[in-house]
Amino acid sequence: MGFPPRELRDLQLRVRTEQQTPEWKTRYAVRSGVEGTVNEFAHGHGMRRCRCRGQGRAHIQHVLTAIAVNIERLSGLPPTEEAPTPRRPTAFQNYLDQRETPRPKSWRTLGS
The missing domain is CATH 1.20.5 (Single alpha-helices involved in coiled-coils or other helix-helix interfaces)
Structure with a gap:
């Protein structure tokens, strides 16, 4: 077992302490996201060939x-918290509402 030269050991210690700072972790998060994407393409989707x-x-x-x-x-994302905006009623639906005609859930059941 050998020991690295003093300069290399000091550099290694300085880099390791820098890696504990929030600024370094923020910068590394971007890099790890890119590396994860490249890894997913190469291994998960066969993009090597x-x-x-x-x-x-x-x-x-x-x-x-x-x-x-x-x-x-x-x-894989969770659904958004806000509900989607409802569609505007069609002219036919407005016609039924004006005459207070109840809307069946399905028009197909009326013909049977």
């Missing part, structure tokens, strides 16, 4: 894979 030849087709594969990854990530 293209399925086709040519730069144009490879670019299309990368773009489509990125879209798939984004959809996959969005589907």
